[in-house]
Amino acid sequence: PIPVIFDCDPGIDDAIALLGAFAAPELDIRAILAVCGNQPLERTLRNALQICELGGREDIPVHAGAHRPLCRDPIHGKFHGENGLGDTLLPDPLKRPEPVGAVEALIDHLGQAARSAGPKITLCCLGPLTDLALALRLAPDIAAGIERVVMMGGAFREPGNRSLTSEFNMLADPHAAAIVFAAGLPMTVLGLDATHQVMLRPEHVASFAAVSGRISRSVAGLMAFWDRNDPQRYGSRGGPLHDPLVTAFLLAPELFETRPARVFVETESPLCLGQTVADWFGKTGAPANADIAIGVDAGGVIQLYLELLARYGTG
Numbered sequence: 001p002i003p004v005i006f007d008c009d010p011g012i013d014d015a016i017a018l019l020g021a022f023a024a025p026e027l028d029i030r031a032i033l034a035v036c037g038n039q040p041l042e043r044t045l046r047n048a049l050q051i052c053e054l055g056g057r058e059d060i061p062v063h064a065g066a067h068r069p070l071c072r073d074p075i076h077g078k079f080h081g082e083n084g085l086g087d088t089l090l091p092d093p094l095k096r097p098e099p100v101g102a103v104e105a106l107i108d109h110l111g112q113a114a115r116s117a118g119p120k121i122t123l124c125c126l127g128p129l130t131d132l133a134l135a136l137r138l139a140p141d142i143a144a145g146i147e148r149v150v151m152m153g154g155a156f157r158e159p160g161n162r163s164l165t166s167e168f169n170m171l172a173d174p175h176a177a178a179i180v181f182a183a184g185l186p187m188t189v190l191g192l193d194a195t196h197q198v199m200l201r202p203e204h205v206a207s208f209a210a211v212s213g214r215i216s217r218s219v220a221g222l223m224a225f226w227d228r229n230d231p232q233r234y235g236s237r238g239g240p241l242h243d244p245l246v247t248a249f250l251l252a253p254e255l256f257e258t259r260p261a262r263v264f265v266e267t268e269s270p271l272c273l274g275q276t277v278a279d280w281f282g283k284t285g286a287p288a289n290a291d292i293a294i295g296v297d298a299g300g301v302i303q304l305y306l307e308l309l310a311r312y313g314t315g
């Protein structure tokens, strides 16, 4: 199996991405990190613990990440409900976070992978990039332990979803994103250009509800809450499947079309803060630092999730 670490800010779509990953024996999930993002850290951490319990994966260590972005004031998500999980009522988690924080855990895992002859670790980033930026600043040698960063974030040809130009994860910590993109890591970027191609329509939600089993019913509930009902923006009812594309990419990269480019992140302009700007045509002379998803087989991704959730069985 592929060794992976998830860094997330659950978040409805983070939860779906994790529940999909839990069902995939192809992935060896070494740790889950929770970061301030869609909700304050206390809440994203609690949600991460609850999702582990919901998915029967109490075995995965969960670490608390950054309480705040590097420089800016925190902003939080708008469409995830009061509790960040579509106001689903899950039991208070019995599972506790590890005593070691997320940045230290990242440095430990990646440092070990860098020093060993074994496989390197794939980092799956579903939220603001604060933890990874801090780890790189503290221990730059950990880069050698990273197989690839597969992240949800950014908007290239699409407009922003949180500001005119910027996608939420980038706007929530633009300085961290700039550090990560400048670090020379192998990166695959699943931004709004890809995620807006995978719209969950009411008929898809119904097909998840029809998969028998507790987990698919919970996911269908999360998806129903996620429906923005914003036809002006998305053409008809439905909500875009953002973070789950990260898990889908790990399991079925053939569903995606990517293109390499140099990515820069705007950190100064009040109007364009957090904008991801790609040099598609090599104008800057700087080498590509990311593979950017520009196409995705939406039907293939939805089918993949239906199959993953069916693996939980009918219980």
Ligand code: BDR
Residues within 6 Å of the ligand: 011, 012, 013, 014, 038, 077, 078, 126, 127, 152, 161, 167, 168, 169, 242, 243
């Ligand atoms: C991203 O922002 C968050 O609200 C979602 O969880 C996703 O990671 C989409 O822009």
Ligand code: CA
Residues within 6 Å of the ligand: 008, 009, 010, 011, 013, 014, 037, 038, 126, 127, 243
């Ligand atoms: Ca997220």
